[in-house]
Amino acid sequence: MKSYIELYDVGEEFFSDRLFAERFFSDTKGRILEIGCSIGHHMVYFKDRRFGLDIDIEALIMAKKNGFNVIQSELSRGIPYKSNTFSAIECQQVIEHLYDPLHFMKECYRILEPGGKAIIVTPDVIKWGHHFYSDYTHVKPFTKRSLNQVALDSGFSKFSVTNLHKGIPLIKRLYRKNYISMPAVLKLQDMFYSLGYRYHEHLLLVATK
Numbered sequence: 001m002k003s004y005i006e007l008y009d010v011g012e013e014f015f016s017d018r019l020f021a022e023r024f025f026s027d028t029k030g031r032i033l034e035i036g037c038s039i040g041h042h043m044v045y046f047k048d049r050r051f052g053l054d055i056d057i058e059a060l061i062m063a064k065k066n067g068f069n070v071i072q073s074e075l076s077r078g079i080p081y082k083s084n085t086f087s088a089i090e091c092q093q094v095i096e097h098l099y100d101p102l103h104f105m106k107e108c109y110r111i112l113e114p115g116g117k118a119i120i121v122t123p124d125v126i127k128w129g130h131h132f133y134s135d136y137t138h139v140k141p142f143t144k145r146s147l148n149q150v151a152l153d154s155g156f157s158k159f160s161v162t163n164l165h166k167g168i169p170l171i172k173r174l175y176r177k178n179y180i181s182m183p184a185v186l187k188l189q190d191m192f193y194s195l196g197y198r199y200h201e202h203l204l205l206v207a208t209k
């Protein structure tokens with residue numbers, strides 16, 4: 001079994017995934033496309049509006065067994081949806097595997113509705129250094145500057161590149177015991193984020209059409 005499939009095929013919720021979904025998609029009313037959906041471990045959040053795309057047929061078979069709406073596709077051929085189809089795109093740890101990220105970002109722009117947003121996560125090669133290539137499928141490293149540039153060149157005029165929010169110790173336990181609400185969790189996370197409590201190894205692009 002592939003290592004990443006084994007990692008997520010345990011039925012356990014990763015609280016960081018829940019926070020990510022709540023932060024970026026709780027206000028999204030339309031359809032959400034996850035590019036690089038794997039077995040669907042992120043698609044459990046707002047499942048009724050989720051669509052998934054991946055190249056890995058093994059992962060997609062598992063995703064379909066779990067009831068997720070997914071298809072197989074090779075991104076070098078484009079994204080197989082009509083223009084203005086989605087309100088949001090989630091794409092984590094994919095763009096660095098693509099030989100033509102500009103073509104990919106143009107496709108993201110095309111399939112988004114006006115006002116739709118693309119959420120892109122990728123390693124920061126400045127932090128990773130030569131370890132970026134420890135994953136032999138990595139082909140395109142990104143810095144904040146280059147991620148900004150590919151967003152601009154693909155047609156986005158409203159975008160920002162920052163680091164990921166980092167989880168806060170004990171917050172998961174407090175939330176599970178109903179001592180704190182999800183909006184409060186996100187506010188606390190923002191506060192810690194402003195103090196520098198971030199995942200500096202990864203870049204976060206938020207681009208709005």
